[in-house]
Amino acid sequence: MKNPERLSFISGIGRSASGRRLGRTAMDLTLDAALEAIADAGLTRDDIDGVATYPGGDAIMSRGFGGPSASAVQDALRLDLNYLYGSGEGSAQLGSIIEASSAIAAGLAKHVLVFRTVTESTMQGMAGRNPGGGMTRAGGFLSQFGAVSATNWFAQVAQLHMHKYGTTKEQLGQISLTCRTNAGLNPRAVYRDPLTMDDYLNARMISTPLCLLDCDVPVDGSTAMVVSHVDYAKDAPKPSGFINAVGTAQYGRPSWDQYADMTSMMAQGVAKQMWSRTDLKPADVDVAELYDGFSIITLAWIEALGFCAQGEGGAFIEGGQRIARTGELPINTHGGQLSEGRLHGYGHVYEAVAQLRGEAGERQIPNAEVIVAANGGGPIAGAMLLTKDYSS
Amino acid sequence: MAIDLDILTVRIAPQDDPETNFFWASGEDGKLRFKHCQDCGYYSHPPTPRCPKCLSANMQPDPVSGKATVLTYTVNIQQWVPGQAPYIIAIVTMEEQDDLRLTTLLAGVELDDPNIIGMKVEVRFLARDDVWYPTFVPEGSPA
Numbered sequence: 120m121k122n123p124e125r126l127s128f129i130s131g132i133g134r135s136a137s138g139r140r141l142g143r144t145a146m147d148l149t150l151d152a153a154l155e156a157i158a159d160a161g162l163t164r165d166d167i168d169g170v171a172t173y174p175g176g177d178a179i180m181s182r183g184f185g186g187p188s189a190s191a192v193q194d195a196l197r198l199d200l201n202y203l204y205g206s207g208e209g210s211a212q213l214g215s216i217i218e219a220s221s222a223i224a225a226g227l228a229k230h231v232l233v234f235r236t237v238t239e240s241t242m243q244g245m246a247g248r249n250p251g252g253g254m255t256r257a258g259g260f261l262s263q264f265g266a267v268s269a270t271n272w273f274a275q276v277a278q279l280h281m282h283k284y285g286t287t288k289e290q291l292g293q294i295s296l297t298c299r300t301n302a303g304l305n306p307r308a309v310y311r312d313p314l315t316m317d318d319y320l321n322a323r324m325i326s327t328p329l330c331l332l333d334c335d336v337p338v339d340g341s342t343a344m345v346v347s348h349v350d351y352a353k354d355a356p357k358p359s360g361f362i363n364a365v366g367t368a369q370y371g372r373p374s375w376d377q378y379a380d381m382t383s384m385m386a387q388g389v390a391k392q393m394w395s396r397t398d399l400k401p402a403d404v405d406v407a408e409l410y411d412g413f414s415i416i417t418l419a420w421i422e423a424l425g426f427c428a429q430g431e432g433g434a435f436i437e438g439g440q441r442i443a444r445t446g447e448l449p450i451n452t453h454g455g456q457l458s459e460g461r462l463h464g465y466g467h468v469y470e471a472v473a474q475l476r477g478e479a480g481e482r483q484i485p486n487a488e489v490i491v492a493a494n495g496g497g498p499i500a501g502a503m504l505l506t507k508d509y510s511s
Numbered sequence: 512m513a514i515d516l517d518i519l520t521v522r523i524a525p526q527d528d529p530e531t532n533f534f535w536a537s538g539e540d541g542k543l544r545f546k547h548c549q550d551c552g553y554y555s556h557p558p559t560p561r562c563p564k565c566l567s568a569n570m571q572p573d574p575v576s577g578k579a580t581v582l583t584y585t586v587n588i589q590q591w592v593p594g595q596a597p598y599i600i601a602i603v604t605m606e607e608q609d610d611l612r613l614t615t616l617l618a619g620v621e622l623d624d625p626n627i628i629g630m631k632v633e634v635r636f637l638a639r640d641d642v643w644y645p646t647f648v649p650e651g652s653p654a
Contacts, residue, residue, distance in 0.1 A: 254523055255523065255524060256523065256524045256525065256526050256527075257523050257524075257525070257526060258525070258526045258528065258531075259557070260534075260556070260557055260613065260614055261614050262523045263522065263523050263524065263525055263644065264600060264614050264615050264616050264644070265518070265519050265587060265598055265600055265616055266587075266600045266614050267523070267591050268587075268589070268591060270589070271585055271587055271600050274585035274587075275583040275584060275585050275600070275601075275602055276583070278583050278584060278585055278628070279582070279583035279628065282583070282628045323588075324586075324588045324589075325587075325588060325589045326585045326586065326587045326588060326589060326600075327585050327586040327588070328585075329585075375614075376602050376612060376613075376614045377556075377610075377612055379610070381582060381583055381602065
C-alpha cells in the first residue's frame with residue numbers, strides 16, 4: 120500500500136506582506152495569505168472544507184507568536200468545514216500540514232487551508248524582546264537558572280558539538296552566510312546585503328558560541344497553503360508539490376536539556392522515519408529547506424537527514440561551497456529565517472513548493488525535483504519530502 | 512573568599528507545584544534532592560509521580576552527593592534584564608547516574624575558562640524568598 124501522505128499535494132501557496140513592524144493585525148495578514156493560496160490553487164473559498172494551523176488558539180499567544188486560531192479564520196471566511204485542527208504540539212510547525220494531509224487521506228476533507236502567522240516584530244517592538252520580561256514565576260527547570268531564551272538552550276548544543284566534534288565557529292557561520300547570499304536574490308527578504316565572514320565573527324555575542332547572526336530575525340507575516348487530494352491534480356493549475364513522505368517520530372526525551380545526545384536533536388528520529396517511508400535517498404535531494412531559527416539547528420538537520428554522518432556537519436559545510444546555490448546540496452534558497460525572516464517553518468515549505476514549480480525567479484535552482492523541508496529544533500521536529508511530479 | 516552565588520539581577524522563581532516544591536526547598540539543609548525510585552533505584556528529573564523506568568509509584572525525594580560534571584554550557588552575554596553581567600549557564604550530570612541532569616548556573620568559574628566542559632563541580636545553594644536555588648561551583652571551592 121502506498122503511503123497515505125501520497126494522496127495529497129500542496130495545490131496552492133500564498134503569503135502576506137512580510138517584514139519588520141508592519142503594524143497590521145495577525146488576522147489581517149492571515150486573510151491576505153489565505154486568499155492568495157486559495158486563488159493560487161485555482162479554488163474559491165467554497166471549495167475549502169478544512170483548516171489547520173500551528174500553534175492554534177490559546178497556544179503561547181504572547182509577543183506575536185501565536186497568530187489567529189483555525190476557528191477564527193473559519194469564521195472570518197464564513198467556511199463550512201469537514202475538518203479543523205490547531206495545535207502547538209505535534210511535528211513542529213509543518214505538523215499542521217501533515218495533519219491536513221492525514222485528514223485528506225482519511226477522507227475527512229478534500230481541500231485544507233493551512234497557515235502560520237507571526238506578528239513578533241510588531242509585538243516585540245511594542246513590548247521589548249525580553250524573554251521572561253515581567254515574568255516572576257515559571258514552571259520547568261530552565262528560566263530559574265537564567266536560561267530564559269531559546270538562544271541559551273541551543274547555544275549549549277552548539278558548544279557541545281564544537282567540543283565533541285571540533286566544529287568551528289567559522290564552519291557554523293557558513294549557514295548564516297549562505298542564507299544571506301541567497302536572500303540577495305529574494306526581494307521579500309528582510310536582510311539582503313552581503314555578509315562576510317569578518318562580519319559574522321565580529322557580530323555581537325548573544326550566548327556563546329551563538330552571535331546575533333546565528334539567530335533568526337523576527338518579522339510579521341503570514342504564510343498559507345492549500346493541501347488537496349491528488350484527485351484534484353489533473354484539474355489544478357499548478358500540479359506540483361506532491362508529498363512523498365513525512366516524518367513525525369518523537370524518539371527520546373522531549374526536552375531542551377534531557378535529550379540523550381545533546382549534540383543532536385529530535386530531528387534524528389523524524390529523519391529516520393521519513394526515509395523509511397520512501398525509496399528516495401538523501402543523494403536524490405536537489406534542495407534542502409532546513410529550519411534555521413538558529414544556525415545550529417540547520418547543522419543538526421543536515422546530519423540527521425543523512426547528508427553527512429553525525430558530527431561531520433562542520434566539515435560538510437566548511438567553506439560553504441557544498442550548500443551554496445551551485446553546490447551539491449543548496450539550502451534555504453529563500454534566505455531562511457536568518458535573512459528572509461522568521462515566518463516560522465512555513466517559509467521553508469512555501470519556498471520548497473515555489474522551487475518545485477519553477478516559480479522561484481532569480482533564485483530558482485534548475486531541475487529541482489526532490490526537496491526536503493524540515494521544521495523545528497531541539498525537542499520539536501517534523502519533516503516532509505516533496506516532489507515535483509506525482510509518484511504513487 | 513566565598514564565591515558569590517547571587518549571579519542574576521532578576522530571579523524568576525519556580526511556580527508553586529506539589530510535584531516540584533521539594534526540589535526548590537531541598538537546599539535548606541544544604542542537600543540537593545531528586546525523586547528516587549525506592550524499588551529500582553532510578554533518579555528522575557524533572558520529578559514525576561511514577562518511576563519513568565520501572566513505573567513504580569514508590570518514589571520519594573532522596574539526597575544526592577551534590578557532585579556533578581559539566582556536560583555543556585554557555586556564557587550568556589545578552590542583557591535580557593538591563594544591567595545583567597554575563598553569566599554561565601550549564602547542564603551538569605550528577606555523579607549518581609549518567610542521565611541525571613540539571614540545567615543550572617556556574618559560579619566561581621572564569622567566563623573564558625577553556626576547560627568548562629568536563630569540569631568537576633559541586634552544589635551550593637542561594638536562598639531567596641524560601642527558595643534554595645542549586646548553583647554549582649568547582650569541586651573543592653571554599654565553602
